[in-house]
Amino acid sequence: xxxxxxxxxxxxxxxxxxxxxxxxxxxxxxxxxxxxxxxxxxxxxxxxxxxxxxxxxxxxxxxxxxxxxxxxxxxxxxxxxxxxxxxxxxxxxxxxxxxxxxxxxxxxxxxxxxxxxxxxxxxxxxxxxxxxxxxxxxxxxxxxxxxxxxxxxxxxxxxxxxxxxxxxxxxxxxxxxxxxxxxxxxxxxxxxxxxxxxxxxxxxxxxxxxxxxxxxxxxxxxxxxxxxxxxxxxxxxxxxxxxxxxxxxx
Amino acid sequence: xxxxxxxxxxxxxxxxxxxxxxxxxxxxxxxxxxxxxxxxxxxxxxxxxxxxxxxxxxxxxxxxxxxxxxxxxxxxxxxxxxxxxxxxxxxxxxxxxxxxxxxxxxxxxxxxxxxxxxxxxxxxxxxxxxxxxxxxxxxxxxxxxxxxxxxxxxxxxxxxxxxxxxxxxxxxxxxxxxxxxxxxxxxxxxxxxxxxxxxxxxxxxxxxxxxxxxxxxxxxxxxxxxxxxxxxxxxxxxxxxxxxxxxxxxxxxxxxxxxxxxxxxxxxxxxxxxx
Numbered sequence: 405x406x407x408x409x410x411x412x413x414x415x416x417x418x419x420x421x422x423x424x425x426x427x428x429x430x431x432x433x434x435x436x437x438x439x440x441x442x443x444x445x446x447x448x449x450x451x452x453x454x455x456x457x458x459x460x461x462x463x464x465x466x467x468x469x470x471x472x473x474x475x476x477x478x479x480x481x482x483x484x485x486x487x488x489x490x491x492x493x494x495x496x497x498x499x500x501x502x503x504x505x506x507x508x509x510x511x512x513x514x515x516x517x518x519x520x521x522x523x524x525x526x527x528x529x530x531x532x533x534x535x536x537x538x539x540x541x542x543x544x545x546x547x548x549x550x551x552x553x554x555x556x557x558x559x560x561x562x563x564x565x566x567x568x569x570x571x572x573x574x575x576x577x578x579x580x581x582x583x584x585x586x587x588x589x590x591x592x593x594x595x596x597x598x599x600x601x602x603x604x605x606x607x608x609x610x611x612x613x614x615x616x617x618x619x620x621x622x623x624x625x626x627x628x629x630x631x632x633x634x635x636x637x638x639x640x641x642x643x644x645x646x647x648x649x650x651x652x653x654x
Numbered sequence: 655x656x657x658x659x660x661x662x663x664x665x666x667x668x669x670x671x672x673x674x675x676x677x678x679x680x681x682x683x684x685x686x687x688x689x690x691x692x693x694x695x696x697x698x699x700x701x702x703x704x705x706x707x708x709x710x711x712x713x714x715x716x717x718x719x720x721x722x723x724x725x726x727x728x729x730x731x732x733x734x735x736x737x738x739x740x741x742x743x744x745x746x747x748x749x750x751x752x753x754x755x756x757x758x759x760x761x762x763x764x765x766x767x768x769x770x771x772x773x774x775x776x777x778x779x780x781x782x783x784x785x786x787x788x789x790x791x792x793x794x795x796x797x798x799x800x801x802x803x804x805x806x807x808x809x810x811x812x813x814x815x816x817x818x819x820x821x822x823x824x825x826x827x828x829x830x831x832x833x834x835x836x837x838x839x840x841x842x843x844x845x846x847x848x849x850x851x852x853x854x855x856x857x858x859x860x861x862x863x864x865x866x867x868x869x870x871x872x873x874x875x876x877x878x879x880x881x882x883x884x885x886x887x888x889x890x891x892x893x894x895x896x897x898x899x900x901x902x903x904x905x906x907x908x909x910x911x912x913x914x915x916x917x918x919x920x921x922x923x924x925x926x927x928x929x
Contacts, residue, residue: 459830478832485830491823495845495923504841508831536923556831 412471412481412559412592413437418464419617420453427453428464429617440586440593442603444650445613451596454618455562458594459485471560482509484558486566492537492548499524499533501548505556519555526585527551543574550578554585563595567602579605583630600646604639605632610646614653622649706893711900714893723894724885727877733901735877736866739794740909743801744862750802751809751858752851756843759817776811780804780865784872797869797878804865805858809851816850817843849924852917856910863906 414435420428427450435441445451456462457469460476460483469476476483484505492501499520506516524530527547537545546566553561563582567575583606586593597603603610604626612622624646626632632639690708697707706714718729758765765772780803787796820843828838870880883898 461826461829478830480832483830483832485827487823487826489823491827493824493827493842493845495848495921497923504827505831508828508833508837538923552827562830 413473414458414560414592414594415468415470415473416454416458418457418467418469420450420457420462420464420466426617429619430467431613431619433611433620433623435592435594437592438590439608440595440606441609441611442595442597442607443611443613444597444600444603444646445618446615446650446653447598449613449615449618451613452564454613455485455564455594455596458560458562459483481560482556482558484553484556484561486546486550486553486561486563488565488568490537490542490545490549490569492545492552494537497534497536498529498540498548501537502551502555505552505558509556519557520551523551523555526554526588527581543570543578546570547578547581550582554589557589557591559591561591561593563593565597566595568598575602580631582606587630600643600650601634604643604646605634612646612649612653621653622646624649704890704892706896710893711896714891715897718882718894718897723882724889725876727882729882729897729901732877732879732882732898733905735875735881736870736879736902737905739797739878740801740859740862740866742794743798743866744805744859746798746802747805747809747858747862748855751806751854752813755810755813755851756817756839756847759814759847760839760843765814776807780861781868784869787869788872788874793875796874797866800865800869801862804861805855808857808861809854812850812854812857813847816847819850820846849917849921852913852920856913859909859913860906863902863909867902 416434417430417432418428419426419430431454443451443454453462457464458476460469460471460478460481463475471481471483474480493504496504502520502524503516506519511519524533527550529544529547529551532540532544537548540548546569550566553563566582567578570578579602582593595603595606600610607626610622610624610626611620612624613619614621624642626642628636628638628642634640634643694707694709697705715729722728723732758768780800783800783803787800790796791799824842824846825838828842833841866878867880867883870878871884875881879898879902883895886894886898
């Protein structure tokens with residue numbers, strides 16, 4: 405894979421309200437380039453709103469969301485998004501789906517072909533290139549969505565509980581795969597999850613959000629080497645610290 | 655549908671599907687034969703010149719096909735005249751209904767604001783336009799206009815409704831990757847709406863075919879299957895009238911089959927194409 409050209413540094417200081425409902429009130433944090441952070445919080449703390457602001461498709465009511473110093477804008481910045489819900493296009497084959505982001509960016513077709521082939525190999529969908537989404541399992545569809553997000557080699561990759569619909573073994577497998585891709589490609593990743601174990605397993609740093617109006621209640625660096633062992637004492641210690649913060653955030 | 659095996663999705667179950675297809679054709683041939691036998695027996699039982707037997711229809715068909723009708727027009731001239739009118743009017747209907755349906759689907763306010771103008775027209779049957787069409791237009795234009803009216807609304811309405819079916823998440827995939835509005839229209843909206851457009855086209859084609867016969871019956875022209883039928887009805891030559899009816903059914907059926915074929919090619923990604 406290529407060395408990163410632009411390094412997406414994210415800087416958030418934003419409030420957002422829908423009518424009388426304040427979703428975020430002075431939410432403030434920053435993410436270093438190539439950092440992998442996980443955001444955890446209670447249900448309904450406005451994580452989707454936060455991700456939409458980070459993706460530049462929602463402008464905060466006040467404050468700013470900056471990527472490399474300018475307001476987040478999907479046409480200017482190189483951003484990818486893995487959604488929680490199924491998001492593959494049913495009328496495209498697996499490889500056409502994976503190529504979507506590259507095609508939007510107008511990449512030349514030979515480059516699209518080679519990138520799609522290599523990313524399909526990484527997510528373990530080799531042999532399924534010409535299948536349509538209805539012919540493969542839900543877990544495989546999510547892998548297609550992940551491959552699509554990583555294929556563009558975006559500087560910033562946003563992931564909204566991408567594994568929530570997967571069973572435990574597939575989930576663990578996908579976590580390892582995402583870490584693997586991230587280590588290959590070194591991008592900035594912001595990963596939202598309800599699952600603290602997942603967060604501690606994946607992230608360089610875990611941010612804990614409070615209930616609405618959401619603000620950051622804790623920032624926990626995870627100074628453990630990959631691959632991490634969820635049964636090790638260091639892991640469980642950090643995990644229980646996260647649990648305490650999450651409970652305190654309600 | 656059975657799960658397909660690895661490697662060659664959708665093609666590996668061909669032999670099975672073909673076997674089922676042959677069986678269905680066989681059943682259709684059988685039921686057609688039974689219908690013809692019942693017709694023959696009924697005609698013989700009634701024994702009236704106004705209730706011809708199948709063979710008389712065949713004779714009338716051969717006569718019309720080889721020697722033409724009383725006015726000197728061949729069966730093909732009549733058929734082609736009707737088909738041409740339908741294709742022109744239907745084509746115009748598609749050209750206007752699809753973009754307008756997409757536009758109003760994408761901008762619901764535009765539709766909401768013009769409903770009072772659009773909707774009443776929907777409930778004027780194309781046949782009710784025939785008198786005006788006779789005054790204002792002649793020849794191909796008259797029929798194209800009437801058929802356009804018949805085909806427009808089914809296609810327009812199903813396109814309009816189809817746009818509402820676009821998944822917000824699919825739009826969002828485009829937007830987060832920085833796609834333009836045009837990209838989203840071409841790669842998200844149109845693929846989603848395509849099945850509805852095709853369904854509307856099949857309904858529209860049915861309406862178009864219905865309208866052409868009525869318009870030709872209304873007179874003023876010398877060709878067309880409707881015209882031919884009314885000529886023979888005036889001569890009380892029942893078998894020739896029935897030839898016209900059967901041809902209308904057959905041509906409509908074949909046109910629908912062509913659309914279905916296109917649908918099956920376009921929508922290989924779907925589980926199945928509805929009837």
